[in-house]
Amino acid sequence: MNTRAPVKTAGDREAPGAAGAGTGGPLAxxxxxxxxxxxxxxxxxQILADHGADVIKVEAxxxxxxxxxxxxxxxxxxxWKYLHLNRNKRSIVLDxxxxxxxxxxxxxLRGADVLxxxxxxxxxxxxxxxxxxxxxxxxxxxxxxxxxxxxxGRYAARPAYxxxxxxxxxxxxxxxxxxxxxxxxxxxxxxxxxxxxxxYAITMALFERSRTGIGQAVxxxxxxxxxxxxxxxxxxxxxxxxxxxxxxxxxVGDPRLLDPNFxxxxxxxxxxxxxxxTDRQAHxxxxxxxxxxLKTDPRFGTxxxxxxxxxxxxxxxxxxxxxxxxxxxxxxxxxxxxxxxPVQSLDEVLADPHLADVGLFQRVQHASEGELVxxxxxxxxxxxxxPAWRGAPRLGEHTREILREAGYDAPAIAALLASGAAxxxx
Amino acid sequence: MNTRAPVKTAGDREAPGAAGAGTGGPLAxxxxxxxxxxxxxxxxxQILADHGADVIKVEAxxxxxxxxxxxxxxxxxxxWKYLHLNRNKRSIVLDxxxxxxxxxxxxxLRGADVLxxxxxxxxxxxxxxxxxxxxxxxxxxxxxxxxxxxxxGRYAARPAYxxxxxxxxxxxxxxxxxxxxxxxxxxxxxxxxxxxxxxYAITMALFERSRTGIGQAVxxxxxxxxxxxxxxxxxxxxxxxxxxxxxxxxxVGDPRLLDPNFxxxxxxxxxxxxxxxTDRQAHxxxxxxxxxxLKTDPRFGTxxxxxxxxxxxxxxxxxxxxxxxxxxxxxxxxxxxxxxxPVQSLDEVLADPHLADVGLFQRVQHASEGELVxxxxxxxxxxxxxPAWRGAPRLGEHTREILREAGYDAPAIAALLASGAAxxxx
Numbered sequence: 132m133n134t135r136a137p138v139k140t141a142g143d144r145e146a147p148g149a150a151g152a153g154t155g156g157p158l159a160x161x162x163x164x165x166x167x168x169x170x171x172x173x174x175x176x177q178i179l180a181d182h183g184a185d186v187i188k189v190e191a192x193x194x195x196x197x198x199x200x201x202x203x204x205x206x207x208x209x210x211w212k213y214l215h216l217n218r219n220k221r222s223i224v225l226d227x228x229x230x231x232x233x234x235x236x237x238x239x240l241r242g243a244d245v246l247x248x249x250x251x252x253x254x255x256x257x258x259x260x261x262x263x264x265x266x267x268x269x270x271x272x273x274x275x276x277x278x279x280x281x282x283x284g285r286y287a288a289r290p291a292y293x294x295x296x297x298x299x300x301x302x303x304x305x306x307x308x309x310x311x312x313x314x315x316x317x318x319x320x321x322x323x324x325x326x327x328x329x330x331y332a333i334t335m336a337l338f339e340r341s342r343t344g345i346g347q348a349v350x351x352x353x354x355x356x357x358x359x360x361x362x363x364x365x366x367x368x369x370x371x372x373x374x375x376x377x378x379x380x381x382x383v384g385d386p387r388l389l390d391p392n393f394x395x396x397x398x399x400x401x402x403x404x405x406x407x408x409t410d411r412q413a414h415x416x417x418x419x420x421x422x423x424x425l426k427t428d429p430r431f432g433t434x435x436x437x438x439x440x441x442x443x444x445x446x447x448x449x450x451x452x453x454x455x456x457x458x459x460x461x462x463x464x465x466x467x468x469x470x471x472x473p474v475q476s477l478d479e480v481l482a483d484p485h486l487a488d489v490g491l492f493q494r495v496q497h498a499s500e501g502e503l504v505x506x507x508x509x510x511x512x513x514x515x516x517x518p519a520w521r522g523a524p525r526l527g528e529h530t531r532e533i534l535r536e537a538g539y540d541a542p543a544i545a546a547l548l549a550s551g552a553a554x555x556x557x
Numbered sequence: 558m559n560t561r562a563p564v565k566t567a568g569d570r571e572a573p574g575a576a577g578a579g580t581g582g583p584l585a586x587x588x589x590x591x592x593x594x595x596x597x598x599x600x601x602x603q604i605l606a607d608h609g610a611d612v613i614k615v616e617a618x619x620x621x622x623x624x625x626x627x628x629x630x631x632x633x634x635x636x637w638k639y640l641h642l643n644r645n646k647r648s649i650v651l652d653x654x655x656x657x658x659x660x661x662x663x664x665x666l667r668g669a670d671v672l673x674x675x676x677x678x679x680x681x682x683x684x685x686x687x688x689x690x691x692x693x694x695x696x697x698x699x700x701x702x703x704x705x706x707x708x709x710g711r712y713a714a715r716p717a718y719x720x721x722x723x724x725x726x727x728x729x730x731x732x733x734x735x736x737x738x739x740x741x742x743x744x745x746x747x748x749x750x751x752x753x754x755x756x757y758a759i760t761m762a763l764f765e766r767s768r769t770g771i772g773q774a775v776x777x778x779x780x781x782x783x784x785x786x787x788x789x790x791x792x793x794x795x796x797x798x799x800x801x802x803x804x805x806x807x808x809v810g811d812p813r814l815l816d817p818n819f820x821x822x823x824x825x826x827x828x829x830x831x832x833x834x835t836d837r838q839a840h841x842x843x844x845x846x847x848x849x850x851l852k853t854d855p856r857f858g859t860x861x862x863x864x865x866x867x868x869x870x871x872x873x874x875x876x877x878x879x880x881x882x883x884x885x886x887x888x889x890x891x892x893x894x895x896x897x898x899p900v901q902s903l904d905e906v907l908a909d910p911h912l913a914d915v916g917l918f919q920r921v922q923h924a925s926e927g928e929l930v931x932x933x934x935x936x937x938x939x940x941x942x943x944p945a946w947r948g949a950p951r952l953g954e955h956t957r958e959i960l961r962e963a964g965y966d967a968p969a970i971a972a973l974l975a976s977g978a979a980x981x982x983x
Contacts, residue, residue, distance in 0.1 A: 157761040169834075174789075182761055200834065202813065202864040203794040203803040210864070211796040211803075212811075215789045262939070281935060284914035290832075295898035298821055298830035301906045309743040313828050313900060314820045316742050317735040318790035327750065331757035332936050335608055338760055339583040339941050341767035347940035355917050355935030358906055362932055363600075363641045364744035365903060368629040370637040372920050373928030377629040377637075381930075383903045385638075387628065394740045395724055402739050404724035406716075408595075408626065438628040438636070472721035474739060477791060477809045480727045480784055488710035491781050494798050502799030504807075506788055509707060509781030510758050513688070514773035515765050 154516035156183025161337065163187065163245040164236070165220065166260075168195040170293065170319050171277050171353065172249035173216040174326030179245075179333065180219035181508045183518045187239060187533055188220045191227070192554050194526040205500050214503060214523045222524035223533045224554035227258050231552035236260075237268055238537040244340075245273045245333055251290075252282055252350075262348040272346040273336040277329040281352040291353055296321035300357035305365065308389045324360055325353045364388065387438070392445035395474050396452035403452065403460055406470040410434060415467040420451050497522035530555035580942035582609025587763065589613065589671045590662070591646065592686075594621040596719065596745050597703050597779065598675030599642040600752030605671075605759065606645035607934045609944045613665060613959055614646045617653070618980050620952040631926050640929060640949045648950035649959045650980035653684050657978035662686075663694055664963040670766075671699045671759055678708055678776075688774040698772040699762040703755040707778040717779055722747035726783035731791065734815045750786055751779045790814065813864070818871035821900050822878035829878065829886055832896040836860060841893040846877050923948035956981035 161184040165176040173188075173195070180186040188195070194208055201212040223239075226232040240246060246265055248255055255261055255276070262274050279291025297303055297315045306314045329351045336349050365388070369381040387393060395402040407413045410433060417425040425431045430440040437444045452460060457473070464471045475483065486492060495505050500522065508517055530553050534544045547553035587610040591602040599614075599621070606612040614621070620634055627638040649665075652658040666672060672691055674681055681687055681702070688700050705717025723729055723741045732740045755777045762775050791814070795807040813819060821828040833839045836859060843851040851857050856866040863870045878886060883899070890897045901909065912918060921931050926948065934943060956979050960970045973979035 157765040178757065196835065196860065199860040200864055201793075201811070202867060203796070205797065205801065205803060207861065211793060212790070214796060215792065280911060281915040284911035286911040290896040292832035292834065292896055294821070295830045295832055295896060298828070298900040299898045299906075299909075301901060301903050303821055303828070303830070303900045304902050304906070305743040307900075308903075310736060310738055310740055312736055312738075312820075313823070314736055315814075316746075317731040317814050317819075318787055319814075320742075323786055323790075324750070324753065327753035327757065328936065331604065331753065331760055332938075334757055334760040334764055335583040336938060336941070338764045338767060339938070341764060343940065345940060347938055349939070350937045352915075352935050355912065355915060358909075358912060358917060359932050359935060360749055361744055362906070364638070364749075366641070366930065366932065367627075367637060369907065370629070370640060370930055371631065371926075371928070372930050375631065375927070377631060383907055385627070388741075388743050388745075393743075394738075395720070395729055397739070402724075402729070404721045404729070406718035406721055408718065409622065434622065434625045435633065438626055441628060470716040470718055470721060472725045474724040474729045474733075475727060476730050477727050477734075480725075480730070480788070481795065481809055483725075483784075485706060485710035485712040486781065486784060489707040489778075489781060491784060500797075501801070502797070504792065504796055504798050506785050506792065509778050509785060510754065511776045512758075512762060512765070512773055513775070514769070514771065515762070 154514075156181070156518045157512050157515035158334075158337075159183035159515070159518065161185065161245065162243045163247060164189060164239050164243045165247050167247055167249040167277075169197045169200065169249075170216065170322035171326050171329070172247055173197060174323060175277060175329035175333070176220065176247055177216050177218065178326065178330040181518070183515070184245075186220040187243075187529075188217060188222045188524065189236060189239070190222055190224050190526060192224055192551070194224070198526065208526055209500050209523070214497070214500065215506065217523035218505065219518065219521050220524060221529035221533060222527055223530045224527035226552050226554075227260075229550065229552040231547055231550060233259060235534060235537070235539070235547060235553060238539070239533070240265055240268050240272060242537065243269065243272060244337065245275060247275050247277070247329070247333065249277050251278050251288065252276060253288070266346065266348075270345055271340065273333060273340065273349060274346065275329060275333045275336065275349040275351070277325055277351040277353065279352065280354050282350070286354065293319040293321045296353055296357050300354060301361050301365070302357070305361065305389070308384060309393070321353055321357050325351060325356050328356050387441035387445070390442050390445050392442070392449045396449055398452055398460055399454065399456045401457045402474040403457055404472045404474060405448070405452070405460075405464065407448065408434065412469055413437065415469050416448075419463050419467050419469070493520070495520055495522070499525055525556060527553075527555040580940075582607070582944045583938050583941040584760075584763075585609035585941070585944065587611065587671065588669045589673060590615060590665050590669045591673050593673055593675040593703075595623045595626065595675075596642065596748035597752050597755070598673055599623060600749060601703060601755035601759070602646065602673055603642050603644065604752065604756040607944070609941070610671075612646040613669075613955075614643060614648045614950065615662060615665070616648055616650050616952060618650055618977070620650070624952070634952055635926050635949070640923070640926065641932065643949035644931065645944065645947050646950060647955035647959060648953055649956045650953035652978050652980075653686075655976065655978040657973055657976060659685065661960060661963070661965070661973060661979060664965070665959070666691055666694050666698060668963065669695065669698060670763065671701060673701050673703075673755070673759065675703050677704050677714065678702060679714070692772065692774075696771055697766065699759060699766065699775060700772065701755060701759045701762065701775040701777070703751055703777040703779065705778065706780050708776070712780065719745040719747045722779055722783050726780060727787050727791070728783070731787065731815070734810060735819070747779055747783050751777060751782050754782050813867035813871070816868050816871050818868070818875045822875055824878055824886060825880065825882045827883045828900040829883055830898045830900060831874070831878070831886075831890065833874065834860065838895055839863065841895050842874075845889050845893050845895070919946070921946055921948070925951055951982060953979075953981040
């Protein structure tokens with residue numbers, strides 16, 4: 132892309148529901164102490180922050196590694212992906228290995244609703260921040276961890292990074308089955324999926340606390356969740372146990388999704404995505420291609436028949452669609468009310484006119500990083516609205532302010548900074 | 558796989574936090590009226606049901622299309638993917654186009670907390686179920702829609718199916734950039750991701766209602782959310798606007814994730830996933846491969862340097878790892894405490910010993926479908942616990958029971974069934 136992309140200036144949003152914007156979001160007033168780093172945890176807390184929570188990002192003196200991990204930045208420690216993942220948060224630097232740094236965190240926890248971490252529970256215990264520790268400090272606190280592996284299994288102590296989880300959980304195997312090539316899904320699928328899951332798990336615990344008044348420990352293991360999501364699509368006939376398994380044997384891997392023809396159709400001059408699930412859609416397609424007799428064909432006439440003959444059905448479609456151009460198909464499919472869509476390049480996505488209409492990409496001004504393009508929150512809440520955007524924090528940008536809010540006076544803050552138990556930019 | 562997979566019998570779970578199991582889950586007592594079908598909506602409400610909500614699946618007389626769409630089943634209308642997506646729910650069949658059927662739904666809405674739909678808002682309005690309609694019926698009701706496109710943009714009226722969203726949003730473009738092949742991510746990435754998002758959005762509105770006492774309309778557009786998730790990984794230097802864009806021009810697509818060598822490493826006899834993010838990990842790797850001088854190499858010595866020289870760094874790793882066997886690498890990487898993992902096949906995932914330890918795959922007995930393998934909920938809530946599993950419902954299995962709960966007496970239920978405004982199996 133170039134800088135002519137149809138982004139809007141913040142404040143120009145006309146997204147549906149924006150009438151309620153500015154009232155602060157459904158999590159306004161919720162305070163989150165965020166010990167996470169890199170992607171999965173910061174993504175979970177980004178979601179909480181995007182919906183109004185006051186997320187306090189607690190960083191070690193070296194800062195979140197995510198500040199340095201991606202290769203485009205205007206300033207060291209403010210890499211582009213960090214900027215997206217940490218918007219709407221504040222940053223405090225504490226050295227939790229120093230007693231005074233730990234004590235400052237405890238002071239923050241007394242006034243907080245949620246603590247989120249993404250290291251292993253035993254590492255939290257070494258920091259004297261186990262569930263028992265924090266529950267004694269603040270019984271209303273929700274203690275939420277997103278980490279690699281459930282603590283009741285033999286991989287409990289293993290580290291976990293997104294590519295390893297894609298390899299272990301079947302993402303790579305699925306790509307191999309579909310394409311013959313051992314590749315990752317080309318984004319941080321495990322980090323992103325589990326970040327979304329952690330966001331709902333934390334919010335469920337907040338909802339439950341509204342009824343019981345007490346916090347609880349929430350654990351979100353990444354490996355198990357990734358297997359769960361993918362196997363719900365691919366457990367196939369292995370979903371059946373016992374003697375009479377449909378098809379005769381328990382097989383894993385949905386043959387439809389792994390079929391060589393489950394892909395955007397290659398037309399004479401490009402690619403096209405087309406959906407032909409319902410009988411109405413399929414029968415309209417048979418008319419369009421001049422094969423009305425297929426409406427009563429036992430292999431293709433009904434949804435159940437097409438599911439049972441998925442390979443033949445996908446092959447038939449691929450063969451017919453290859454004969455004509457994209458323009459031809461868009462024309463006739465539109466006339467027949469058959470759902471279809473183009474394959475957009477990343478540049479086309481960025482320039483998509485619908486996304487411009489709703490203002491998904493927004494130009495914003497960051498205090499230290501200058502003019503940025505940020506990705507808006509597309510979900511709308513008619514009553515709660517949405518918080519205003521604020522730029523991702525510099526390392527320790529809010530150390531003094533957050534300590535003040537926690538009851539530290541100026542000399543106490545100065546002492547913490549002098550000892551290195553806390554850090555702040557000059 | 559075969560039926561010897563190490564699945565556990567329901568009730569045998571030893572997952573962490575299972576001590577709290579049986580108290581019902583964090584959403585116990587929440588009643589959800591579920592008008593959704595196929596995947597995205599049923600997945601969102603599956604999550605709510607898995608965490609204790611009483612989800613009432615309202616089906617048209619023909620039933621959720623998802624009952625028929627996947628090709629392995631013991632009985633018509635009970636396909637394997639439907640069984641996963643609709644566990645823990647109850648089913649009522651109502652013909653909403655008949656006044657008495659619509660009236661029965663209104664009766665359900667009076668006693669409900671959430672209404673979820675995944676058709677377009679204007680189709681809801683045609684059913685006399687717009688936000689204004691239902692808010693007048695029950696002001697505490699949360700009205701949540703997950704549908705294709707934000708209603709403020711020009712694609713508002715378009716239908717949306719997962720493959721079309723993958724084409725439009727850049728999933729296919731990313732696969733093309735990474736592999737050269739125009740393929741979908743081999744599972745319903747848009748349906749699954751947006752289902753997770755809808756789950757947190759609905760729960761946030763429930764939390765907000767605990768403070769305000771009123772419901773609200775929540776809209777979750779699929780296209781915008783899919784672009785958001787993927788572009789947060791790939792906006793790259795197009796994240797910067799204005800004159801001084803890092804690297805000189807705004808480019809979209811993270812070159813590291815799209816690099817030909819961002820993939821499981823090919824060893825002499827297989828594949829291996831390896832994570833070398835931190836300086837400690839990278840420096841240990843340099844020692845392991847006998848290249849300690851790279852620790853001070855300006856291209857590779859620091860995290861920032863490796864991010865800036867991602868292609869060279871990935872190529873170096875690929876070249877070295879190709880020289881030896883998997884067994885060699887597992888041995889030396891383990892000794893050096895460098896994170897790594899195998900690429901597991903789907904069969905290996907199913908037989909994974911850690912997953913057996915935590916009981917992710919569970920054998921359960923379905924009243925009509927016999928012995929099944931179901932995928933457990935891996936997240937744990939120390940205080941709320943989890944609800945007991947119940948099998949996905951047959952079409953209209955709970956019509957009578959749900960109508961009774963809504964205040965219909967036996968003659969009124971009989972009249973609804975006789976007119977076809979409601980249906981139930983004999």
